[in-house]
Amino acid sequence: MSLTNLFSRPDRLVLAALLVTSCLLPSCHPDRGAGTSEDFTDTPTSGHVGISVDETFAPVLESQVDTFQKLYVDAHLKVSYQPEDNVFLELLNDKVKAIVVSRDLNDAEKKELDKQTMIPRTTKVGIDGLAIILHPSNPDSLLTLTQLSSIFGGQTTQWNQVSGQKKLGVINVVFDANRSSTSRFVRDTLLHGGALSTKAFAAQSNPKLLDYVATHPNAIGVVGVNWISDFDDPNVRGFLKRVRVAGITARPNPTKDDYIKPYQVYLAPKPPAMLQAHPELQNYPLRRDIFIISREARAGLASGFLSFVAGQKGQLIFQKAGLMPANMQARIVTTNKRK
16 A cells, blocks of 8 residues: 655525525526626525535535435535645635535634635534544553654654553554644644654555554554444444554543543533533543534525534434534433442
8 A cells, every 4th residue: 555654744494594595695686697707506405516525524424415415406515525735725715615624714714715805604513533543453552642642743653662562563653644634633732733753654545544554553543533433334344343443541640441432422522510520421532623614605505505514414414423413412321330
C-alpha cells in the first residue's frame, strides 16, 4: 500500500415552511428574467445542489443523503467527500452551498466570506469522537492522553516505552489523509498546536487506514467513530473483527475502570454536577462537534437538507450510527454495583 508522509503537510413541517419562505424571496419574483444569475430552480426539496463533506463523516452522511433523496425524489445532492482543507476551500470558492465539517469557520475564512458579502450559517448537528485503533495483538490497549500526546508528538517512538513490551518495536503512527480533520484535531487538542511526529503517515483513505492497522501489529491509527460505531453495518462488523479500539482516559493515576471507549454514552455531554454525583461517568476526551455550514442566501435545497439533518429523522440517523445527536436528549441510567 502506498503511504504518503503526513508531516509534509430539522421535518416535513419545517421543510414545508422553507418551501413557502423560498417563494417569498427575490428568486421567485415574477420580474426576474430567465437565464440571469438570480434565476434559481431549486427548492428545499427539489433541484440540484453541491455539498462537500469531511470524508471522516462519509458513512453516516451517506445514510443522511440516501434517506433524504428517497424521501424527496426530486432532490439531487451532488456530494463530494474530501479532506477538511479542501472542503472549506470549496465553500469559500462557491463551488458548493454547504459543507459538513468538525469545526466552525476561522477568522480568515469569515473575513473571506465577508468580502463576498456572504453571511454563513453554522448549525451544530451532532457529536462525534475520534477512535484510537490498534492491531488485535497489541497488549497496550489502554492509553492515557499523556501517552497519546507523546506518541503523536514523536517523543515516544517505541512500544516498550509505553508498557515495556519489546516485541512490537517501533510505533507506526498512521492517519487517514494529508491535511485531514483527524490530524488537525490531534495537533490542536493533544499537541496544543505542536507538530506531529515526522514519522506519522497518511494512508490516503479511512478504509486503507483500517486495513493498514489490521495488518501491522506495531501500528496506531485515528478514525472518526462513525467508521466503527454502527454495528448493523456489515463493513463496520468486518473492521471490528480486524482491529482493536483502545480505551482512553484523561484521568491522572487511572485504574483499569477509568479507561473508556467512544461509545454513545460517553459522547453525550454530561454537566459537571452529574459527573461529580456519578464518578463512574466520563466525557470521552476525544470528542468533537459536527457542523453544517451553509452559504446559501435563500431557502434552497442546501437549506432543505440542513433542516432534515438537524430534524428528527436526521438526528435518529446519527443516533443509530452510534454518534450523539445534537438536538436529542441523552437518557443515562446508572445502577448500583452489587456487593
